[in-house]
Amino acid sequence: MSDETASSPSPAPAKKKQNLGWMEWMRGWSSVFGEILFQRITASHLENPLPLPPVNDLTCVVTGSTSGIGRETARQLAEAGAHVVMAVRNTKAAQELILQWQNEWSGKGLPLNIEAMEIDLLSLDSVAKFAEALNARLGPLHVLINNAGMFAMGEAQKFSEEGYEQHMQVNHLAPALLSVLLLPSLIRGSPSRIINVNSVMHSVGFVDPDDMNVVSGRRKYSSLVGYSSSKLAQIMFSSILFKKLPLETGVSVVCLSPGVVLTNVARDLSRFLQALYAVIPYFIFSPQEGCRSSLFSATDPQIPEYWETLKNDDWPVCPFISQDCRPANPSEEAHNTETAQRVWEKTLELVGLPLDAVEKLIEGENIQCRYGAQHE
Numbered sequence: 001m002s003d004e005t006a007s008s009p010s011p012a013p014a015k016k017k018q019n020l021g022w023m024e025w026m027r028g029w030s031s032v033f034g035e036i037l038f039q040r041i042t043a044s045h046l047e048n049p050l051p052l053p054p055v056n057d058l059t060c061v062v063t064g065s066t067s068g069i070g071r072e073t074a075r076q077l078a079e080a081g082a083h084v085v086m087a088v089r090n091t092k093a094a095q096e097l098i099l100q101w102q103n104e105w106s107g108k109g110l111p112l113n114i115e116a117m118e119i120d121l122l123s124l125d126s127v128a129k130f131a132e133a134l135n136a137r138l139g140p141l142h143v144l145i146n147n148a149g150m151f152a153m154g155e156a157q158k159f160s161e162e163g164y165e166q167h168m169q170v171n172h173l174a175p176a177l178l179s180v181l182l183l184p185s186l187i188r189g190s191p192s193r194i195i196n197v198n199s200v201m202h203s204v205g206f207v208d209p210d211d212m213n214v215v216s217g218r219r220k221y222s223s224l225v226g227y228s229s230s231k232l233a234q235i236m237f238s239s240i241l242f243k244k245l246p247l248e249t250g251v252s253v254v255c256l257s258p259g260v261v262l263t264n265v266a267r268d269l270s271r272f273l274q275a276l277y278a279v280i281p282y283f284i285f286s287p288q289e290g291c292r293s294s295l296f297s298a299t300d301p302q303i304p305e306y307w308e309t310l311k312n313d314d315w316p317v318c319p320f321i322s323q324d325c326r327p328a329n330p331s332e333e334a335h336n337t338e339t340a341q342r343v344w345e346k347t348l349e350l351v352g353l354p355l356d357a358v359e360k361l362i363e364g365e366n367i368q369c370r371y372g373a374q375h376e
Contacts, residue, residue: 064148
């Protein structure tokens, strides 16, 4: 080798990606507006409400189940015979709903098997305590539906009590912590499923693992940035979990889009956008229509088969179900496996879990979490 060759400079490191490219951005918004305009057409084959297979032997946890999609999901699962745990911040409101549903169901069959447990996704301590309480029952959990979410459109940047941006915590960090901590119960309930209610808005999201709270100044914060980034982070984290869970565990991980739905998220919109929601009801799903992809993902017998096919094909992202209850492909950025791995590692760091938490829980070992009763 010549001295000239030996002394040649090494190539400069690739420039760090700061945001979506303009073509990715355009494709993302095309997906968003396509779903708004055509969701009723693409989902026209679905019945409303969606018929469910027998679920009498299932125990299901549904977060955010006192309003919107979560409320409809919990009610329909309970009426179909499942044992439903409403994981909610306001247990009083949940108990009132349970009483109302029991009265409406009276005479139609056995009393609904439904209960409420407290959880506040803006507190990771509350999330960990919920998981500890449920795991302590030593019973099986068959379906975890991470339904609760927030989109505080137009509001200034706010942070949780742990110091994390509120959209990132409620939509991603808290569900991620809950999913990992509940693995012992999910493994006992195998075959079981983790269902993440996501959004087509992930298509315009971008995640910087070194700045998940959007505080560095490299990107200007807006509620849209906070929301879309958190939804993309959820898919990336779920995709790594998808890879780490062996087929033998029988635990599937699915993300889904409910469509564009008239829910309590709309209360956070500007008055103009609320008025727009009111005048274009044809394009907007009701909560009953919006929960169909959640119910399908939670109960359809083909989901584990689809999960197994993707795992055997070494597919880079977790299963994603669209609002028409058909398999779909998440955004191009969601396929960025390098970023997904960094999001996985950063997420576990932020929620106070060791990097080998999933592996240890699969082996039946205990893990230490920074949050929960064990650290009081």
